[in-house]
Amino acid sequence: MNRKTLTQYLVEQQRTHQTVPAEVRLLIETVARACKAIGHAVSKGALGGVLGSLDSENVQGEVQKKLDVLSNEILLEANEWGGHLAAMASEEMETLHRIPNRYPKGEYLLLFDPLDGSSNIDVNVSIGTIFSVLHAPHDAPGRDIEESDFLQPGSQQVAAGYAVYGPQSMLVLTLGNGVAAFTLDREMGSWLLTEENLTIPEDTSEFAINMSNMRHWEPPVKRYIDDCLAGSTGPLGKDYNMRWIASMVADVHRIMTRGGIFMYPRDERPSGKKGKLRLMYEANPMAFIVEQAGGAALDGEARILDVKPQALHQRIGVVLGSKNEVERVRRYHQED
Numbered sequence: 232m233n234r235k236t237l238t239q240y241l242v243e244q245q246r247t248h249q250t251v252p253a254e255v256r257l258l259i260e261t262v263a264r265a266c267k268a269i270g271h272a273v274s275k276g277a278l279g280g281v282l283g284s285l286d287s288e289n290v291q292g293e294v295q296k297k298l299d300v301l302s303n304e305i306l307l308e309a310n311e312w313g314g315h316l317a318a319m320a321s322e323e324m325e326t327l328h329r330i331p332n333r334y335p336k337g338e339y340l341l342l343f344d345p346l347d348g349s350s351n352i353d354v355n356v357s358i359g360t361i362f363s364v365l366h367a368p369h370d371a372p373g374r375d376i377e378e379s380d381f382l383q384p385g386s387q388q389v390a391a392g393y394a395v396y397g398p399q400s401m402l403v404l405t406l407g408n409g410v411a412a413f414t415l416d417r418e419m420g421s422w423l424l425t426e427e428n429l430t431i432p433e434d435t436s437e438f439a440i441n442m443s444n445m446r447h448w449e450p451p452v453k454r455y456i457d458d459c460l461a462g463s464t465g466p467l468g469k470d471y472n473m474r475w476i477a478s479m480v481a482d483v484h485r486i487m488t489r490g491g492i493f494m495y496p497r498d499e500r501p502s503g504k505k506g507k508l509r510l511m512y513e514a515n516p517m518a519f520i521v522e523q524a525g526g527a528a529l530d531g532e533a534r535i536l537d538v539k540p541q542a543l544h545q546r547i548g549v550v551l552g553s554k555n556e557v558e559r560v561r562r563y564h565q566e567d
């Protein structure tokens with residue numbers, strides 16, 4: 232069977248929907264090439280010397296793994312010289328990365344979580360890369376890009392995607408016209424289209440949450456999970472299954488494949504941090520993808536894509552997946 236390559240898919244999208252001008256296509260292809268390289272490094276494991284931690288911490292105060300830093304470098308290097316970007320921002324860097332003056336500059340901003348699921352690297356469980364593309368402001372060509380230029384609501388994203396490095400390497404992508412999935416053909420070295428219109432079922436009986444945080448949850452989250460646990464004898468009238476991989480990409484990918492609800496809610500921990508996941512590198516791109524597949528994504532009550540970011544590394548509560556179940560969580564918040 233002759234499958235479409237990523238390039239063929241992007242060219243077709245431009246022909247039918249005019250959503251992929253040449254600059255965006257080249258940008259996506261460059262990110263996809265970088266993801267292939269990261270996936271290659273991941274698959275080498277101990278043989279490639281990529282496991283384990285470094286002495287450094289990132290801006291979030293988390294110990295960096297060797298692969299966090301390597302993946303960040305691969306993405307920076309691949310995207311610097313192509314001429315499609317004005318600047319980049321990453322979960323692993325304190326501030327934005329402007330395109331050096333020796334390279335041509337483009338009209339887009341790229342944001343990424345270079346390696347998602349860092350705690351799973353050394354135990355050989357699926358991990359991934361998440362990315363988001365925004366327009367640079369119109370007046371940007373005449374001046375330096377600032378952090379504030381990145382602080383656009385997720386609804387402004389031009390494209391978003393993730394790569395998951397698991398038993399297969401897959402790339403899942405939206406350009407605002409549905410969601411497509413590509414599988415890496417390792418012999419050919421190409422991303423080939425394997426699913427054209429990913430759709431998340433509206434209902435589910437599978438939830439994903441880190442239960443060890445239960446004592447910190449806000450009452451509506453506690454109520455919802457209590458109801459799931461009560462199963463067929465409780466108010467929801469059916470039994471629920473639970474999964475928690477602890478790599479957002481892998482948990483979201485399961486939901487993209489068979490439905491479910493994923494929650495990393497904001498909670499009442501004394502740290503005062505509003506949730507664990509990052510708005511710009513994790514929540515926004517995933518919310519865009521999930522909505523494009525017919526699902527929903529909230530911070531608890533509000534639509535994530537409507538949130539006006541205040542800071543590059545802002546954290547946010549995340550509840551996403553099957554529409555009716557996410558809606559139920561919103562209702563519980565309203566009734567609280």
Ligand SMILES: O=P(O)(O)OC[C@H]1O[C@](O)(COP(=O)(O)O)[C@@H](O)[C@@H]1O
Pocket residue numbers: 322344346347348349350441477478479480495507
């Ligand atoms: O270890 P916890 O608290 O369950 O957190 C797991 C969550 O943290 C993350 O690993 C955070 O991402 P990073 O690995 O990019 O920091 C998510 O992928 C995942 O959903």
Ligand SMILES: [Mg+2]
Pocket residue numbers: 344346347348479513
């Ligand atoms: Mg992450």
Ligand SMILES: [Mg+2]
Pocket residue numbers: 299322344345346347348349
């Ligand atoms: Mg990360």
